[in-house]
Amino acid sequence: MLSVQDLVKNFGGLRAIDHCTFDVQRGTITGLIGPNGAGKTTLFNIITGFISPDAGRVRFKGDDITNLPAHRIFDKKLCRTFQIPREHPSMTVIENLMLVASEQSGERIWNAWLRPGHVRRQEDETRKRAIEVLDFIELDHLRDEYAGKLSGGQKKLLELGRTLMAEPEMVLLDEPGAGVNRTLMKRLVGNIEYLCRERGIIFLLIEHDMDLVMRLCDPVIVMSEGRKLMQGTPDEVRSDKRVLDAYLGGQYAAAEG
Structure with a gap:
């Protein structure tokens, strides 16, 4: 490999x-x-x-x-x-995960204007996947907490979640x-x-x-x-x-x- x-x-x-x-x-x-x-x-x-x-x-x-x-x-x-x-300490735990997802159409400003429905659906799918990852690493109860407030061990779990x-x-x-x-x-x-x-x-x-x-x-x-x-x-x-x-x-x- x-x-x-x-x-x-x-x-x-x-x-x-x-x-x-x-x-x-x-x-x-x-x-x-x-x-x-x-x-x-x-x-x-x-x-x-x-x-x-x-x-x-x-x-x-x-x-x-x-x-x-x-x-x-x-x-x-x-x-x-x-x-x-x-x-990213000033972002929530779930936002830290959602940021990683690749090929997000909302990253291109014209899509937000011309294809808002597509952007919204893709963001909903990314959020759903982030929630599944948070559930797997058992940080779902902290999804809306600022990442900078997590303990050292919780940040290590978040790092693993971001790679997933x-x-x-x-x-x-x-x-x-x-x-x-x-x-x-x-x-x-x-x-x-x-x-x-x-x-x-x-x-x-x-x-x-x-x-x-x-x-x-x-x-x-x-x-x-x-x-x-x-x-x-x-x-x-x-x-x-x-x-x-x-x-x-x-x-x-x-x-x-």
């Missing part, structure tokens, strides 16, 4: 991505782990068109998307979330568990598992919560100093001495011993 091929990215004298290569298969929830500074978010920014690589290629569904602008990649149904949610409005085929999640309490985290994990299993959405997620990664993701990709250190099942990652020493700090060493 997604193929990262020999990517390189330098920032001045710092090599953030160093000949990184891996594939993400259909039907998977793939974890991407590594210490701070390993290049994980930079990699996401390259894949989704926010920055360009110095070398290498990115392919999505077989198409070369390297250097395409972010909105073109979004239109190809490859979407992402961010470490810090980027909601784009009807994605693949979603890149940047630390979905950061700042989220256990109750909301359980809901978010359940949503991800359901969307992968029932709707066929592929997920690639960055996460520092190793318990979450080991429970949710298979396979897991480990990055170090801008390159792939290894890729394997959660059990393989748990038992790899390089991973235990460098990233997990012996967290699973006792269990393995």
